[in-house]
Amino acid sequence: MKIRVGFGFDVHELREGHPFVLGGVTLDHHSGAFGHSDADVLLHAICDAVLGAANLGDIGFHFSNKDDRWKGVSSLTLLKKCMTLLKEKGWQVGNVDAMICLEAPKINPHAPQMKRNIAEVMQLSEEDISIKATTNEKLGFIGREEGVVAYAVCLIEKIESQG
Ligand SMILES: Nc1ccn([C@@H]2O[C@H](COP(=O)(O)O)[C@@H](O)[C@H]2O)c(=O)n1
Numbered sequence: 001m002k003i004r005v006g007f008g009f010d011v012h013e014l015r016e017g018h019p020f021v022l023g024g025v026t027l028d029h030h031s032g033a034f035g036h037s038d039a040d041v042l043l044h045a046i047c048d049a050v051l052g053a054a055n056l057g058d059i060g061f062h063f064s065n066k067d068d069r070w071k072g073v074s075s076l077t078l079l080k081k082c083m084t085l086l087k088e089k090g091w092q093v094g095n096v097d098a099m100i101c102l103e104a105p106k107i108n109p110h111a112p113q114m115k116r117n118i119a120e121v122m123q124l125s126e127e128d129i130s131i132k133a134t135t136n137e138k139l140g141f142i143g144r145e146e147g148v149v150a151y152a153v154c155l156i157e158k159i160e161s162q163g
């Protein structure tokens with residue numbers, strides 16, 4: 001079976017009093033990620049990993065931050081569209097592994113719901129979605145809680161044609 005890998009990265013600014021959407025979960029926190037969409041940094045990294053694996057460009061190429069259609073959009077919708085593009089090119093996802101770099105709040109209690117959200121949109125088993133987190137040991141812009149970063153890798157498999 002033909003396989004490929006893709007890599008994604010994203011960063012968003014954290015603003016006081018702003019909603020914080022991560023992995024399709026709204027976190028109860030004093031600050032949140034700011035962007036043109038819902039600024040879900042985890043889903044953006046996964047979108048770029050999916051697109052990159054199939055050499056389909058990047059998230060900004062498909063969903064420009066100058067386009068009002070994507071203003072405030074749920075990134076679950078963007079991920080679903082990335083999955084459609086992937087399938088149209090004859091690929092399916094094997095698994096996703098992601099890392100969130102964030103000083104606070106703790107991600108681990110929310111990881112199961114994030115996995116459920118992502119698995120549903122990607123039509124995968126939750127077992128195929130890994131979400132991990134680390135602080136930045138109070139160093140740099142992440143350490144000062146000015147921003148949040150996510151990285152993701154995605155393995156894709158060529159869909160074998162039948163008959
Ligand atoms: N926002 C975060 C950051 C970390 N975690 C979990 O805590 C563990 C220890 O983090 P360190 O940065 O101190 O090494 C980490 O391995 C995660 O399990 C978290 O849930 N949310």
Ligand SMILES: C[C@@]1(CO)OP(=O)(O)OP(=O)(O)OC[C@H]1O
Nearest residue numbers: 035036037039059060063065070
């Ligand atoms: C998602 C898009 C489009 O709404 O905007 P942002 O929410 O600002 O996020 P970014 O990670 O900068 O990716 C670019 C755009 O695709």
